[in-house]
Amino acid sequence: MDAFECAACGAELTVPVRRVALPVHARQHYSCELMPVLMESGTYAVDPEPFGPPWRRWSEVAADDAAARGLFAPVPVVSFGPAGAVVVAPGDVRGTVVIPERRDGYCCGLDGRDGPNLACEHCGDAVATLLDDHALWRAVWLDPTAVRRISDVAPSPAPDTWEALLRNRPGTPPRDGYGWWEPEWAAAVGVALAHLLAACGGVPVAVPDGLIAHTFRRPLRAVLPQGPPELTLALAGPGLPTPDADLVLVPVHPQTGRTWQLPGSASEPAVVPLSFDVWRYLAFPERQAPIPATGRMPDDVLRDDYAPPPPSAVPFRPDERLFFDHLARLPEVRTPWLQAFYDRTYECPYTAWR
Known part of the structure; x- marks a missing residue:
């Protein structure tokens, strides 16, 4: 298992976490609902795609530059930010504080529109972005340029067959x-x-x-x-x-x-x-699973003649x-x-x- 620390001062930023695949819904914006936590506790994933500022409009990007960033068709804007952002569950983060001037969101939480909104509690450097506004899966995205991975801090279980x-x-x-x-x-x-x-x-x-x-x-x-x-x-x-x-x-x-x-x-x-x-x-x-019941059969109890809804x-x-x-x-x-x-x-x- 790995852990992550502040690249500037070495302060601990996460508990030991095991790497898993990035969920396909990691960048999803869904309706106006309050969404669950993206990552299982004790895990992390790495986004291979560039993300974050600076951004450029598609018309400002040459075809070769777009293809180098994995884009083969027009998109509204192209990220020229770093690839390799690390995503973890908010409960697995340690030693961070919210940056007061970067608390923007729509109405229910933070959406990271102004860049990293969490700073290292020890040295004050911006290290991560907390997302917990509605329509966004709740997660903390560690800035790959501001954190450092510590490998093999604890035994990691083998992947399931x-x-x-x-x-x-x-x-x-x-x-x-x-x-x-x-x-x-x-x-x-x-x-x-x-x-x-x-x-x-x-x-x-x-x-x-x-x-x-x-x-x-x-x-x-x-x-x-x-x-x-x-x-x-x-x-x-x-x-x-x-x-x-x-x-x-x-x-x-x-x-x-x-x-x-x-x-x-x-x-x-x-x-x-x-x-x-x-x-x-x-x-x-x-x-x-059927629910044991006595007396009158409740509406939500499965019967022997159960059929999928x-x-x-x-x-x-x-x-x-x-x-x-x-x-x-x-x-x-x-x-x-x-x-x-x-x-x-x-x-x-x-x-x-x-």
């Missing part, structure tokens, strides 16, 4: 207790959809019935041309048989960030990575912001059909699935 993940890590249900779609699903499907469009070549795709149809079929039909399907989509991964499909949704390991690999076959389908927690629920839907009455929408942000980072966005779709919709992303 795929089999252990299936046993011990249940999937994220698609809806909350009120029947609304979970933001993690919107983020995960939005990112996977970018990979799926890059792999399909612009031809219609057949999506199997079930929850996967509720999340992927509508946006695919809105983007791809009408006509008989030419490609098929299926789930693949640990615990599932190898499907006979042209495109397969496979899980990404939440700790290592590695994509599950298909066993060798004569015809390799195109692999589309999907967040493990969403893939897990799609592949093996969880049933709520119908999908939310609100149509599912992938996260458009994350979809376009990720699609702009795939070289395939430069193919003529996908570039035409991108140029037509990225400035008004909400129209993408109409």
Whole structure:
């Protein structure tokens, strides 16, 4: 396990934490809700993308400079800040204080619009940005230029095997207790959809019935041309048989960030990575455990004739912001059909699935 200290004075800034993969929803802005904590306690992740000021408009950036920063299609602004920001749970941070003049936010907390808003308590240098305003996942982002990693401060457990993940890590249900779609699903499907469009070549795709149809079929039909399907989509991964499909949704390991690999076959389908927690629920839907009860059967108690509730009455929408942000980072966005779709919709992303 690692820890982080102030690069200027060496003061402790975090407890020992174990590195895991960056969640796909790390940069998500979702509705106007107060969001949960992004990272599990005792873990950290590193964002490989440049982020933060200085910012430049797309028109001010040469194509080669944009590509060097992993961008292959227009975006509103391009970050020329450092890559490698470290994100941890707020409860794992030590020895920091809020910078009074950088307490800007919309209404419910801090959003980091003015740059790092946490300083080292010992020396006063700005070292991190706390995000806890509404619509933002609660987290502390350590400035990679202001902190230093201390390696191997404590033994780190080995990553779980795929089999252990299936046993011990249940999937994220698609809806909350009120029947609304979970933001993690919107983020995960939005990112996977970018990979799926890059792999399909612009031809219609057949999506199997079930929850996967509720999340992927509508946006695919809105983007791809009408006509008989030419490609098929299926789930693949640990615990599932190898499907006979042209495109397969496979899980990404939440700790290592590695994509599950298909066993060798004569015809390799195109692999589309999907967040493990969403893939897990799609592949093996969880049933709520029955609640023992006496007397009159309460409305929320499962019966022997239990059937899964119908999908939310609100149509599912992938996260458009994350979809376009990720699609702009795939070289395939430069193919003529996908570039035409991108140029037509990225400035008004909400129209993408109409």
